[in-house]
Amino acid sequence: RKMVLPHLKLVIVGAQWAARSSAGNIILGKHAFDVNENGNRRTTCCEINHGVFQDKRLTVVDSPGWFYNHTLQDTNEMDKLEIEKIIVSMCSPGPHVFLLLVPILRSFTEKDLKALVEIMKPLTERVWRHCMVVFTYGDWLEGLPVENYIVKEGKKLQELLEKCGNRYHVLNRCHFYDPVQVKELLQKIFDMVKQNREYFTIKGKQTMFQKQPLSEKEHTFTEEEWIRREQELIERVMRALAKEPEEPTAPSMKVANSKND
Secondary structure, three states: OOOOEEEEEEEEOOOOOOOOOHHHHHHHOOOOOOOOOOEEEEOOOEEEEEEEOOOOOEEEOOOOOOOOOOOOOHOHHHHHHHHHHHHHHOOOOOOOOOEEEOOOOOOOHHHHHHHHHHHHHHHHHHHHHHEEEEEEOOHHOOOOHHHHHHHOOOHHHHHHHHHOOOOOOOOOOOOOHHHHHHHHHHHHHHHHHHHHHHOOOOOHHHHHHOOOOHHHHHHHHHHHHHHHHHHHHHHHHHHHHHHOOOOOOOOOOOOOOOOOO
16 A cells, blocks of 8 residues: 655754754755754754645654763753653654754764663664664765765764664755755655654553643643743753853864865
């Protein structure tokens, strides 16, 4: 039977400097997510935007990014909550794909791998069947095959790719309005969804959040709880920003005449 997917739901996951919001804008073909002059922005809570590409409805969710130079204990507990929030409320009944962003402008380290694995951990091992690596800052390749970068980055990046079924794609923000890179990405996502024959859900979570309506008191508590959690995250972000280095680590791959955007 031919599978029809009139509506694709994509969740973007990655650290700060991964250009998550820029990637979302490229996919939607418009400036839906706010970014700064360098194409980066610290997202403190999940944001959702919608668009249409060649008659296909797209929903893109940008999740909070974490800091490369801080421990997982310092940065990821609230991010885990936000990831679960995406599945349960923002992409119900579930997203079709998680796009794990890897910026080519910096080296991919063991710490980066551990951070991604830890962030996805609450979603169980099943989630990796629904994941794809997306390399951002494709302009840094200067026309070289991305496979060169993958080989030179070594074991940790290759381990991530293996967990994702060796599914990957490159986005080049210098070709923002080029529909080809988006068309190819969506085709890869479609092929993955066709193989999985389903979207991703957290077993048990849907039922838990879709029971009878909460009482007014419970609704108030839930809102206050989310406000408190988001405020804690913002305060943690502000403390981390004070320690954050101004420039990312240079990648191990040497690329001539790299663009500094």
